[in-house]
Amino acid sequence: MFGSSGGAVATLALVTAHPGDVSTLVVHEPPLIGALPDAAAAERAGQAVRDA
DSSP states (O other): OEEETHHHHHHHHHHHHOGGGOSOOEEESOSOGGGSTTHHHHHHHHHHHHHO
């Protein structure tokens, strides 16, 4: 499943509610990166993309 911007919010909600129904989720422009358990890694990855 792929979610971008507003779709990222919807797909994150779906996976939270039904984690067994989605095997792979790619979220582009995820909201609130700081709330993720791996926030530091997500920030580094985002910076690497911007640097490239």
